Amino acid sequence: MVYSTTTLKLRKYIRSGFRSCCSIVTQWCGQARLCRALLFVFLRITRYYEIEKLYTSDMDEIIV
Numbered sequence: 458m459v460y461s462t463t464t465l466k467l468r469k470y471i472r473s474g475f476r477s478c479c480s481i482v483t484q485w486c487g488q489a490r491l492c493r494a495l496l497f498v499f500l501r502i503t504r505y506y507e508i509e510k511l512y513t514s515d516m517d518e519i520i521v
Contacts, residue, residue: 468503
């Protein structure tokens, strides 16, 4: 899977931000599983967005 460098950097920063958020949330209410689930959903959404962007850019080249 090929990601743009901007997306990779964004994913890295959000992942590290989520980790620090998870530790805070876990200390307050013990809901680490919820935080991990949200991170997983976000990473899936960005992966599908990248795939769709890749395919639509290919389709634009084919149409033109």
